[in-house]
Amino acid sequence: MASEEHSVAPPKMPRVGLFVTCLVDLFRPSIGFAAVKLLEDAGCSVVVPSAQTCCGQPAYNSGDRKDARGVARTVLRAFRGLDYVVAPSGSCAGMICEHYPKLFAGEPEEAEAEALASRTWELISFLADVMKVERVECHWPARATYHDSCSGLRELGIRQQPRQLLGSVEGLELVEMAEAEVCCGFGGTFCVKYPEISDSIVSKKAENIENSGAELLMAGDLGCLMNMAGKLQRRGSRVEVRHVAEVLAGQQEEPAIGEPAKQVAK
Amino acid sequence: MSSRKAILGAIRHSLGRQRGDGAEQAVEARLRTHDRNLVPQRGCLEGEALLSLFSSQAERIDATVERVATDAEVPEAVAEYLKRNNLPPRVRMAPHPDIQALPWAEKAPLLEVAEGRADPQDLVSVTPAFAAVAETGTLVLHSGPQTPTTLNFLPENHVVVVRASQVVGAYEEVWDRLRAANPAALPRTVNMITGPSRTGDIEQRLELGAHGPRRLHIVLIAEEGDS
Amino acid sequence: MQSTSHAFKQNAHRALHDPMLQKAMGHVRSGFIDKRVQAAARLPEFDQLRDQAKAIKDHTLAHLDHYLERYEAKVLEMGGKVHWCATAEEAREAVLSICRSLDARTVTKGKSMLSEEIALNEHLEANGIEPVETDLGEYIIQLRKEPPSHIIAPAVHVNKEQVEADFRRVHKNLPPERSLSEAAQLVDEARQVLRQRYLEADVGITGANFLIAETGTSVIVTNEGNGDLTQTLPKAHIVVASLEKVVPTLEDCATILRVLARSATGQEFSSYTTFSTGPRRPEDPDGPEEYHVILLDNGRSSMLGTEFQDMLRCIRCGACMNHCPVYHAVGGHSYGWVYPGPMGAVLTPSLIGVEEAGHLPNASTFCGRCEAVCPMRIPLPKMMRHWREREFEQHQAPAKARLAIEAWAFVAKRPRLYRWATSLLIGALGRAGRRRGRFRELPLAGGWTAHRDFPAPSGRSFQARWAEQQRRGRASR
Numbered sequence: 001m002a003s004e005e006h007s008v009a010p011p012k013m014p015r016v017g018l019f020v021t022c023l024v025d026l027f028r029p030s031i032g033f034a035a036v037k038l039l040e041d042a043g044c045s046v047v048v049p050s051a052q053t054c055c056g057q058p059a060y061n062s063g064d065r066k067d068a069r070g071v072a073r074t075v076l077r078a079f080r081g082l083d084y085v086v087a088p089s090g091s092c093a094g095m096i097c098e099h100y101p102k103l104f105a106g107e108p109e110e111a112e113a114e115a116l117a118s119r120t121w122e123l124i125s126f127l128a129d130v131m132k133v134e135r136v137e138c139h140w141p142a143r144a145t146y147h148d149s150c151s152g153l154r155e156l157g158i159r160q161q162p163r164q165l166l167g168s169v170e171g172l173e174l175v176e177m178a179e180a181e182v183c184c185g186f187g188g189t190f191c192v193k194y195p196e197i198s199d200s201i202v203s204k205k206a207e208n209i210e211n212s213g214a215e216l217l218m219a220g221d222l223g224c225l226m227n228m229a230g231k232l233q234r235r236g237s238r239v240e241v242r243h244v245a246e247v248l249a250g251q252q253e254e255p256a257i258g259e260p261a262k263q264v265a266k
Numbered sequence: 267m268s269s270r271k272a273i274l275g276a277i278r279h280s281l282g283r284q285r286g287d288g289a290e291q292a293v294e295a296r297l298r299t300h301d302r303n304l305v306p307q308r309g310c311l312e313g314e315a316l317l318s319l320f321s322s323q324a325e326r327i328d329a330t331v332e333r334v335a336t337d338a339e340v341p342e343a344v345a346e347y348l349k350r351n352n353l354p355p356r357v358r359m360a361p362h363p364d365i366q367a368l369p370w371a372e373k374a375p376l377l378e379v380a381e382g383r384a385d386p387q388d389l390v391s392v393t394p395a396f397a398a399v400a401e402t403g404t405l406v407l408h409s410g411p412q413t414p415t416t417l418n419f420l421p422e423n424h425v426v427v428v429r430a431s432q433v434v435g436a437y438e439e440v441w442d443r444l445r446a447a448n449p450a451a452l453p454r455t456v457n458m459i460t461g462p463s464r465t466g467d468i469e470q471r472l473e474l475g476a477h478g479p480r481r482l483h484i485v486l487i488a489e490e491g492d493s
Numbered sequence: 494m495q496s497t498s499h500a501f502k503q504n505a506h507r508a509l510h511d512p513m514l515q516k517a518m519g520h521v522r523s524g525f526i527d528k529r530v531q532a533a534a535r536l537p538e539f540d541q542l543r544d545q546a547k548a549i550k551d552h553t554l555a556h557l558d559h560y561l562e563r564y565e566a567k568v569l570e571m572g573g574k575v576h577w578c579a580t581a582e583e584a585r586e587a588v589l590s591i592c593r594s595l596d597a598r599t600v601t602k603g604k605s606m607l608s609e610e611i612a613l614n615e616h617l618e619a620n621g622i623e624p625v626e627t628d629l630g631e632y633i634i635q636l637r638k639e640p641p642s643h644i645i646a647p648a649v650h651v652n653k654e655q656v657e658a659d660f661r662r663v664h665k666n667l668p669p670e671r672s673l674s675e676a677a678q679l680v681d682e683a684r685q686v687l688r689q690r691y692l693e694a695d696v697g698i699t700g701a702n703f704l705i706a707e708t709g710t711s712v713i714v715t716n717e718g719n720g721d722l723t724q725t726l727p728k729a730h731i732v733v734a735s736l737e738k739v740v741p742t743l744e745d746c747a748t749i750l751r752v753l754a755r756s757a758t759g760q761e762f763s764s765y766t767t768f769s770t771g772p773r774r775p776e777d778p779d780g781p782e783e784y785h786v787i788l789l790d791n792g793r794s795s796m797l798g799t800e801f802q803d804m805l806r807c808i809r810c811g812a813c814m815n816h817c818p819v820y821h822a823v824g825g826h827s828y829g830w831v832y833p834g835p836m837g838a839v840l841t842p843s844l845i846g847v848e849e850a851g852h853l854p855n856a857s858t859f860c861g862r863c864e865a866v867c868p869m870r871i872p873l874p875k876m877m878r879h880w881r882e883r884e885f886e887q888h889q890a891p892a893k894a895r896l897a898i899e900a901w902a903f904v905a906k907r908p909r910l911y912r913w914a915t916s917l918l919i920g921a922l923g924r925a926g927r928r929r930g931r932f933r934e935l936p937l938a939g940g941w942t943a944h945r946d947f948p949a950p951s952g953r954s955f956q957a958r959w960a961e962q963q964r965r966g967r968a969s970r
Contacts, residue, residue: 020955022905026919027948029955048959051908059902061859062894063881067902074906150860183818187858192940193894194502194856196509199944200822201858230945233931258948260930270577273736273790277558280797293559293741296552297707300742303545306538306751327760383778386692402762411776419721437747444743451571452708454780455725456768463718464764467630467646468676469653470520476629476680477687478718478765 010132016044017079019087019096019120022054023222028257031222034249035088035123042131049078055087055095060103061188069103076112084130085120088245089221090152091188093122098155122152123245124220128161134168138250141171145214146244147205147228148181149221162220162244169247177212179204184219186227202231210237218244229257302438309401309435316400317486320433323403327461328474329482336487337367341374343485344392344425348377351481353423358384360393362412365427383414384421391417391479392425396447396456397440398433398484404460405484406440408453415455424462424479430489494612494640496845498829501852505823514824517650521643525815528759529866536755546749547870550806553739554797560706560739561788567709571771573784581611584789588613588698588731591785592622595729597695603713603720604628605700606644606809607733607789609831610844613698624698625690627719629683636663642825642833645757645811650824653679687719697723697781701734702808703749704786707742709770711786714753716764724769729783732769736793737805749808752868757810792844800879804839806869813863813873819856828853835863835873842880851889854880916954923952 016039024031032048039046056071075096079085087093097117104113127133146166152158166174185191185201192198205228209217217232217239219225229241240256255261283289311319321331334343348355356378359365370379384391393413397406405426409415418424434440437458444452463478474480497504508514533539553560565575578584592600600617602608602624614624614635626635630648634641636659641647648656657673660682673679699720703712711732713720724730740746754760773780796805814820814834825833830850832840838853847854854877863873884890904911926932926949935942 025955026915027950029951029953029958032955032959048956050956050960053905053908053911054901056902056905059898061878061881062898063878063883063885063890064895064898064902065882067899067906071902071905074908078908150858150862154861154865181862183858183860183862185818185858187860189894190856190858192938194505194819195940195943196502197505197819197822197856198858200509201818202945204818204821226948227945229948230931230941233946234933234944255930258931258946260928260949261951269579269583269790272579273577273788273794274558274561276790276794277561277736277797280794280799281555281558282798283558289556290559293556293563293706296741297563300707300744302744303549303748304538304541306536306542308536323761327764386688404762404766409773409777409780411778414778415721415725416779419718419725437750438744441743441747452710452768452770454770454773454777455721456770457721458762458766458768459764460760460762460766461764464716465629465680466524466716466758467628467633467648468656468679469517470524470646470649471676473677473680475684476717476719477627477684477691477722 010043010130011083012043014044014083016046016084016086017082018046018048019052019055019075019079019085019092020048021087021089021092021222023226024088027226028222028243030251030254031088031243031245034243034245034251035086037249038123038127038136038245039086042127042133044131047082051078055092057091057095058188060095060099065103069107072100072103072113073109076109076116079116083119084126085116086123086126087120088123088243090122090149090156090158091221091223093120094151094155096120122156122158122220124162124165125156125158128164133165136165136168136248138248139170140247140250140252142216143173143175143214144216144218144247145175145177145209145212146180147177147184147217147219147224149219149224150183152220153181158220165248166218166244172247175212175214177208177214179208184224184228186223188223191227202227206231206235206237209239215239216247217241218247220244225257233258305436305438306401309399311400311435316433316435317430320398320400320403321486323400324461324484325403327403328464329403329461329484331484331486333486333488338369338373340368340427340485340487341370341377345374345377347425347483348390351423353389357390357392357425358382358388358417358421359391360413360417362394364394365392384416386420388421390423390425391421392427393417395426395428395432397443398428399435399437399440400433401436402460404458407457407459409455410453415457418457418459419478422475422479423481423483425483425485427485427487429487494609494831496830496849498841498845498850498853501827501829501856504827504829508823508827513652513655514650517652518821518824521649521815522821525758529756529812529815532755532759532761535761539752539755542748542752543868543870546752546868547806549740549745549748550869553741554737554802554805557736557739557797560741561736564704564706564709564739567706568771568786571709573709573771573786575786575788578787578789581791584611584733584787584791585613585616587787588733589616589620589622591729591731592617592696595695597622599623599625599690599694600696600698601625601627601691601694601723601727602631603697603699603715603723604631604647605698605733606641606831607700607735608698609641610791611789613733625687625694627687627691627723628715629680629717632683632687633659640826640831643811643814644809644832650826691722691726694723694727696729696731697727698731698733699724701732701738702753703740703746704734704738705743705746706739710768712746712766712768714750714763714766718765721765721767724767725780727781729785730769730772730781732786733789734786735789735791753808753810756812756866756868796843801839801843801876803871804836804843804876806871807836807840808869810868812866812868816862816866818858818860839873839876839880847880847883848889851880851884912956916957919950919954920952923950926950927952
């Protein structure tokens with residue numbers, strides 16, 4: 001779903017189903033809570049269907065269409081009857097928007113998949129393009145840089161929206177790294193099937209991040225973020241890594257990705 | 267013969283070709299009408315604007331362009347070009363009436379002029395063009411009894427004499443002219459030449475003069491009255 | 494060419510630890526990419542032209558049999574000959590046979606990936622004929638006895654100092670004290686050395702970027718002029734071209750030409766775009782006396798009508814590999830055969846089988862940059878996925894990977910089982926990683942932790958916390 005200029009006014013109190021994504025659900029729930037906050041602040045009524053698991057991308061990209069469809073059916077079932085489905089991930093949203101229709105072409109669920117695809121959005125582009133959010137009330141002083149995750153950028157056209165919203169965060173200075181649009185080397189199973197090549201790619205990305213002078217790295221996909229955080233930390237870098245939703249929602253108490261929780265004084 | 271049959275058969279099978287499916291007619295039609303596809307706006311110019319575009323595009327890709335007002339100025343322009351580049355006053359010309367008719371003896375008496383196909387020792391060739399395309403500063407030359415192709419490639423320096431009336435905006439206009447001038451068949455070789463020879467094969471550094479000419483000099487004759 | 498694609502991982506390992514290669518690949522990352530962007534910016538209609546180029550090729554492929562017949566008829570009418578070859582072997586034999594009929598001793602060659610595909614040079618050499626590559630990049634790798642590593646810049650993996658060393662080693666007749674430290678000097682030397690070879694050659698062999706059905710014409714696109722000297726000076730000009738090079742008309746060719754050079758090197762048009770139609774005419778003072786077209790199938794006809802048909806639109810510009818992070822990391826030789834990068838990942842399994850070349854479509858992050866820059870709008874990641882599907886269906890993917898995916902899917906289709914199993918897993922990881930927030934080592938995740946730390950999960954899933962929050966929320970009302 002490319003970001004188009006909607007001259008339509010934002011919907012009133014839409015019922016939005018949060019597609020948490022398996023990575024966020026299991027590895028970093030704070031992103032899910034940030035997404036809920038941003039959606040509610042924008043005037044949405046948020047539900048989180050409990051019967052959701054994964055979008056099916058791992059099976060799909062491994063060539064296992066049958067299992068991909070099987071997993072995708074749980075998504076079709078879980079997200080019935082909602083106005084919108086929003087995911088804090090360009091790759092998961094892209095999977096549903098761009099690939100579900102192809103996955104179910106000629107199958108009984110074809111129409112349902114098309115319908116779901118047409119109401120599914122990545123979080124930041126939903127906020128900007130549908131809910132017409134132009135700014136957030138948030139204070140986060142830092143020199144920051146933004147990595148354009150591939151699916152979000154190339155399948156869904158997400159580039160300008162996160163930068164616009166980040167521009168409204170008080171105290172945040174956004175600098176562009178070199179080659180911001182180049183892949184970070186995660187690629188789902190790629191990073192463990194071809195670890196040396198993945199390492200070469202993420203090393204170049206880490207260099208570009210460090211050379212940007214930023215102290216904070218953001219992106220819209222947790223897989224990319226975990227990959228880049230892991231590499232930066234292995235290199236001894238001090239750059240903090242967070243999901244863009246967490247920054248927009250002002251979640252400063254949350255430790256950055258790969259950092260331990262702060263000890264709370266008793 | 268059998269491979270031909272096998273290959274065509276394999277193609278027809280893969281495409282699910284049916285007799286009478288209209289495919290052959292579609293092909294006939296496209297070949298017959300040879301319609302233009304999208305032609306960029308860039309070359310849709312006339313007169314001086316068109317010539318200017320041609321000049322600037324040609325210079326952009328390392329050709330040199332010299333504009334003269336009349337035919338009579340061409341020989342001297344060529345002689346001066348050789349002097350400027352420390353080249354001996356010797357050229358191999360295309361045996362073409364447009365070039366032969368220029369006043370070489372009168373206006374450039376010290377210039378040694380020979381005709382014919384290029385000899386490997388020739389340093390400079392002088393040829394006419396069939397057309398020139400402003401879109402990308404491209405010259406169009408073709409083989410023929412009066413225009414040996416070797417003149418375009420063997421010598422290190424290639425001088426091309428172009429008339430304003432030969433300059434068009436887009437490649438499609440060249441095709442129209444080529445078809446009109448050669449209704450039975452295209453000449454053996456049609457060269458579209460855009461700047462001198464170059465290579466980036468050593469560390470992606472651009473170097474001129476790989477195998478073809480190192481220098482391409484275009485003498486553009488303005489015309490008085492109608493082109 | 495013998496394939497080492499099955500050894501892609503080992504090839505890549507070597508490439509990643511080769512500092513000279515890594516330095517050379519740095520040039521690819523910047524040069525080509527920036528130039529393409531600039532060229533596209535200077536032509537407002539660029540994207541529309543890409544759409545039209547795609548449409549032209551799609552139309553042609555859907556009518557390929559008829560267009561090939563019309564093309565052949567025109568070539569014959571112009572006095573040329575067409576040799577239809579189903580296989581690489583037939584093509585090699587056809588070329589050899591023509592060379593023999595002319596008692597050819599040396600053959601000059603313009604750059605032709607197809608001639609690599611059919612291993613033409615080795616065949617000629619084995620039969621006492623010397624092929625001389627004239628494209629500077631091809632010449633360099635011929636001296637080094639290496640295959641090309643990029644489809645338009647074959648020596649992109651070679652540094653200037655390496656070229657100097659090769660020239661000194663091979664050009665023994667030239668004064669040893671000569672300076673060769675500058676690129677210009679290397680180019681000049683190649684020009685000098687090859688000039689004599691052009692003049693002596695008995696036969697000239699080129700590829701073809703396009704075959705135009707309307708006029709029976711072959712088109713080559715070069716910058717050096719080597720292809721032109723190759724095809725004009727000798728007694729015979731042989732064109733080696735595969736079936737899908739056909740385009741209908743001169744107008745169609747012009748449209749695709751407008752996107753070719755811009756996508757490849759960022760030039761608006763190459764220095765020499767040459768249209769060759771038949772042998773020389775009786776009145777021509779120069780040109781070849783014979784003109785032969787080797788029309789090769791070698792697997793193309795069986796790609797038609799399949800999910801890989803789109804690959805036949807490829808015009809060999811190289812934009813995909815210029816933008817590919819995997820290609821940048823490992824270079825072209827790692828792919829192990831003639832065609833590297835994304836287009837190689839899709840085409841190679843079609844030509845030599847997915848059993849041999851399976852790694853190529855698997856070694857991709859699906860970042861999609863290739864598709865974004867392809868002038869012919871070829872959906873490269875989609876076709877790589879199709880290869881993965883074929884492998885999966887035929888049980889050719891590694892067993893461990895298959896098992897892992899099936900296990901994940903089994904659990905993911907059952908939300909309650911998923912909740913239970915994952916809470917165990919992340920609970921354990923969360924506890925183990927609490928102190929440092931990340932792992933330097935993790936069993937079963939060695940591929941990750943060899944090079945990166947692994948961020949620890951917090952220990953409780955979002956769903957669990959959300960459910961708890963909802964319960965507390967309801968309880969407090």
